[in-house]
Amino acid sequence: MxxxxxxxxxxxxxxxxxxxxxxxxxxxxxxxxxxxxxxxxxxxxxxxxxxxxxxxxxxxxxxxxxxxxxxxxxxxxxxxxxxxxxxxxxxxxxxxxxxxxxxxxxxxxxxxxxxxxxxxxxxxxxxxxxxxxxxxxxGFLLASMRGKILPGGEIDDSASPELRTLRRELAERRSRIHRALQSIMRNRSQAIQEEIITFRNGRFVIPVRSDSRNQVPGVVHGLSSSGQTTYIEPFSIINQNNELVRLRELEEIEIARILSALTQALRDxxxxxxxxxxxxxxxxxxxxxxxxxxxFDCTAPRISDGRDLVLHDARHVLLEHSLRASGSRPVPISLALNEECGVLIVSGPNAGGKTVVLKTVGIISLMAQMGFYVPAREALLPVFDQVWADIGDQQSISANLSTFTAHMRNIARMAQQVQPPALVLLDEVGTGTDPEEGAALAIAVVDYFRRKGATTIASTHYPRLKMWASQTPGVRNASVEFDEQTLRPTYRLILGTAGSSSGIEIARKMQVSEEILAQAQAMVGPGHAQATEYLRRLKAILEEQENLRAALEKERLDLAQARARLQADYKKKEEARKKEFESALQATIDEF
Missing domain, CATH: 1.10.1420 (MutS, DNA mismatch repair protein; Chain A, domain 3)
Known part of the structure; x- marks a missing residue:
């Protein structure tokens, strides 16, 4: 709704x-x-x-x-x-x-x-x-309807006393007609094509050989397709068939009355x-x-009073659904944004999962605001008045829009109408034009939404945007991980560090000629190479800290479990000692 x-x-x-x-x-x-x-x-x-x-x-x-x-x-x-x-x-x-x-x-x-x-x-x-x-x-209405109409849509005999009586009379009349026709067929067996009773024009008839039809006086109700059989209603049962027709009409009238009464009861x-x-x-x-x-193993999201947006081990439910067929699962992501830090810049290699991060946050926010539990281990979400997304290639030949133009038109509309609380998702903002101007536009666009108070997540390959994020209050870097050994993305989201695009490494994985790659590597500016190396060292430091944190957490859990075991052993021994003391005390009292 x-x-x-x-x-x-x-x-x-x-x-x-x-x-x-x-x-x-x-x-x-x-x-x-x-x-x-x-x-x-x-x-x-x-x-x-x-x-x-x-x-x-x-x-x-x-x-x-x-x-x-x-x-x-x-x-x-x-x-x-x-x-x-x-x-x-x-x-x-x-x-x-x-x-x-x-x-x-x-x-x-x-x-x-x-x-x-x-x-x-x-x-x-x-x-x-x-x-x-x-x-x-x-309940009174259901009671008046119960059992009157059978599952197949037929009206039950018990729908009314009148219907029950009519159907009993109909059954008796049919039985008398059948007995009469069977007697005629036995007496005129030479003229009968086949000893069956059939129904033509609403009346019971018998099949008579066409060359012997004069032997069975009656009303002809038609011929077989071959013309060898004539269907005759003997004169002796015409009155009985007439009575049967009358009873059927009375039955239809009673059924119509019952349906009308039921309809009116429902209408009321x-x-x-x-x-x-x-x-x-x-x-x-x-x-x-x-x-x-x-x-989908979803959890109840908590709803924050302000801008707090926290996701632990969140998954994109549609991606999970599609991966299930192959027995795989998506790599979960975790992130946190709040009033003090409401902007996240996600960087890393192509096909590394940056767009999935944006879509995961977007679809989870919409799910929560539709009353759905969300696919995450834990979720704290604001209620957004607006959700904006500029994701994917929006090129339109019919509208004469290039990819860059289409993105800029969409961003212009978002900038004109954004009002917090709002979630803004920007995929590779500023791409499709001169890299220098594109990076400047990307910074200006993201900063505009930051100053407007919108919770903003943007993906990028621009080093300038990553540097701006590291130097601007309220903005945080994150990266999707790339395994340098396997040259494959791991799809993990790492908070606190910008990621390298790893374009040359991915090109090598795609089997681009080493001659081309060597020339490309030689043309990379020293500043860019130094920045990339710095990001790699920073990532290594963060991974070392994360491993240390995980080891400390494991040690804490092990100590907690050991303490719990000691407490359980102590309690067990104390209960045994108490029981032994009480037994000895009781024995002493008994002796006394």
């Missing part, structure tokens, strides 16, 4: 860029009802903190319910919107299958309503209880049925979010 405030610029272009439609399509696989699927495909982020918190709480209660009690069964509910439209028109009558569809909806609503009658359920699931309490009590409760539909759909969507969370 779209729930937004004014000045919200989460437009469809941003959603497409961050692959929100693909995420929604994936989530839609977990709904059980047709209205639920329609609702899921219309989901959009909310920028209301209270609504986001409420939706996340509802998702959490559904997760808890799935783990302890299983799914709410909402299967078999088709889209009732056309049926309800018909029901709103006076003097219309629903078809049996349409009535069955509404009965299934009402049964699902009753099941949810009944579940929340217990005090324990209301205590464990307060948000779900609040929602389900709004389901109207339509149309507002309550619409309310039931709304709540059943809401529960279906909430449960789909919970199923999605369990399927």
């Amino acid at each position: 779209l729930r937004v405030k004014l000045n919200n610029y989460m437009d469809e272009r941003t959603f497409e860029t961050l692959e929100l439609p693909a995420l929604i399509e994936l989530a839609a696989r977990y709904v059980q009802t047709a209205p639920g699927r329609i609702r899921v495909t219309g989901l959009r982020p909310s920028n209301s903190r209270s609504l986001v918190l409420r939706d996340l709480e509802i998702t959490g209660e559904c997760v808890a319910h799935l783990k302890s009690e299983g799914k709410f069964d909402l299967t078999g509910i088709d889209d009732p919107a056309p049926i309800l439209s018909t029901l709103s028109i006076k003097a219309t009558t629903l078809e049996p299958r349409q009535i069955l569809a509404l009965e299934r909806l009402l049964l699902a609503g009753k099941s949810l309503r009944d579940f929340m009658k217990s005090a324990e359920a209301r205590t464990r699931y307060p948000q779900l209880a609040r929602i389900m309490a709004g389901i109207p009590d339509l 409760q149309l507002p309550a049925i619409r309310t039931t539909l709304e709540i059943v759909t809401e529960i279906d969507v909430a449960q789909a979010k919970a199923l999605f969370a369990l399927q």
